Amino acid sequence: MILAGDIGGTNARLAYFQPQNGNLRMVSEAIFPSREFGELGEIVTKFLKQTEVRPQVACFGIAGPVRNGRVETSNLPWVIEQSRLAEQIHMPATLLINDLEAAAWGIAALSPADLVSLNSVPRSAGNQAVIAPGTGLGQAGLFWDGSQHRVFACEGGHCDFGPQDELQIELLRFLEGRYEHVSYERVVSGPGLVNIYEFLCTKNGTVKSASAACLPDAAEISGSALKGTNPLAGEALDLWLSIYGAEAGNLALKTMATGGIFLGGGISPKILPKLKGPTFMKGFLNKGRLRPVLEGIPVQVIVNEKAGLLGAARCARANSGNGRRGKR
Numbered sequence: 001m002i003l004a005g006d007i008g009g010t011n012a013r014l015a016y017f018q019p020q021n022g023n024l025r026m027v028s029e030a031i032f033p034s035r036e037f038g039e040l041g042e043i044v045t046k047f048l049k050q051t052e053v054r055p056q057v058a059c060f061g062i063a064g065p066v067r068n069g070r071v072e073t074s075n076l077p078w079v080i081e082q083s084r085l086a087e088q089i090h091m092p093a094t095l096l097i098n099d100l101e102a103a104a105w106g107i108a109a110l111s112p113a114d115l116v117s118l119n120s121v122p123r124s125a126g127n128q129a130v131i132a133p134g135t136g137l138g139q140a141g142l143f144w145d146g147s148q149h150r151v152f153a154c155e156g157g158h159c160d161f162g163p164q165d166e167l168q169i170e171l172l173r174f175l176e177g178r179y180e181h182v183s184y185e186r187v188v189s190g191p192g193l194v195n196i197y198e199f200l201c202t203k204n205g206t207v208k209s210a211s212a213a214c215l216p217d218a219a220e221i222s223g224s225a226l227k228g229t230n231p232l233a234g235e236a237l238d239l240w241l242s243i244y245g246a247e248a249g250n251l252a253l254k255t256m257a258t259g260g261i262f263l264g265g266g267i268s269p270k271i272l273p274k275l276k277g278p279t280f281m282k283g284f285l286n287k288g289r290l291r292p293v294l295e296g297i298p299v300q301v302i303v304n305e306k307a308g309l310l311g312a313a314r315c316a317r318a319n320s321g322n323g324r325r326g327k328r
Contacts (some may be wrong), residue, residue, distance in 0.1 A: 001027070001053060002316045003091070005044070005060035006099060006308035008266075009075030009135030010034060014047045015306075016055060017313040024109070024313050026306070028053075040080050041088035048089060057093040059316035060085075061102025061308050063136060065155050071096060075135045095319055098153035099308055100138035103264050104130050105151055105318075106311030107142065107302075114304035115262075116272060118281060121298040126258030129251050130302075131157075132265030133192070133244060137185040141255045149259075151315075156251060157185040164246055164286070167239070174199045188244045190218035190267060197221050197236040204232070222271050237271070238279050245283025252297050253290060260298040269303045 002024070006013040015029040028051060032043045040060065048054075062080060064073040069082030086094035097105075107128065128142040128149060137157030142149040161182045163169045175182045175195060186192055198215055216224070216233070224230035225237035252261050261284075268275060285294045304310075 001055040002313045003055040003058035004312035007062045057316045057320040059095040059312040061099035061312045063099045100140035101153040102308045102311040104140040105315045106307040115300040118299040123298045128259040129255045129257040130262045133188045134265040137189045158183045184247045193218045241279040242283040245280040249284040264302040
């Protein structure tokens with residue numbers, strides 16, 4: 001039995017997987033609100049006690065850079081150490097990986113029903129990449145070595161935000177007054193959508209600052225935009241989508257992801273009608289002389305919310321025997 005975890009800033013998903021005929025079958029799953037716990041060990045211990053199952057190996061995808069078995073989570077006040085966690089849960093074969101690394105591990109196991117294409121380009125052999133806006137902005141790559149993909153994590157979401165027009169330059173200046181460093185994560189994420197909405201409110205004179213009105217959260221903004229009930233929310237989501245597309249295109253070029261770009265995270269599936277519109281792909285393709293390269297890259301939305309869990313389980317299985325880290 002394999003224990004897998006997908007640990008984000010809002011929720012921690014844990015599940016058991018049973019290897020079966022070369023595949024992995026989910027046996028049980030539970031979701032815990034991350035911020036109600038002081039550390040990951042508390043969540044895992046509770047899950048193990050509730051289920052009374054003793055898995056042989058565990059792997060947890062964590063939102064944050066994992067270095068030498070240690071991670072300071074990006075959107076939680078946690079510091080997780082692999083060795084300490086293994087002692088807490090009494091499981092020596094415990095592995096920590098980045099959450100987008102886990103999502104990348106899961107791609108090979110997704111079915112056609114788990115993916116929605118945004119263009120009509122067929123998938124072919126080559127590098128791949130994943131970009132996932134949610135509480136933050138995660139990214140990961142899959143290097144094609146000629147016969148298989150090798151997964152690697154990155155922290156590309158924290159790279160400098162590069163505005164594309166006068167409005168985005170104004171947005172950058174607005175955010176520079178709030179943050180020491182304005183990364184793409186400050187824009188292309190749930191909190192980033194709220195930042196954009198507040199920027200537009202301030203620009204239009206609707207509010208002078210966040211304290212002047214009760215600003216909606218990201219779900220309310222995107223929901224209103226999809227329903228067409230709030231024009232400013234629609235404008236905010238369109239701007240967000242344009243920047244999201246541009247950064248997905250940046251990632252595609254940096255990794256030369258001819259095998260495909262995959263849009264994951266909690267937000268993308270919920271705004272699928274908007275993603276299918278022209279705004280995202282226009283931002284994705286707008287790369288000047290390299291536009292023809294982007295036109296040959298398939299872009300797909302991951303609509304299976306368990307992709308990260310499945311990927312963590314696949315990584316655990318690969319590392320429990322003779323598999324090597326990063327090989328999927």
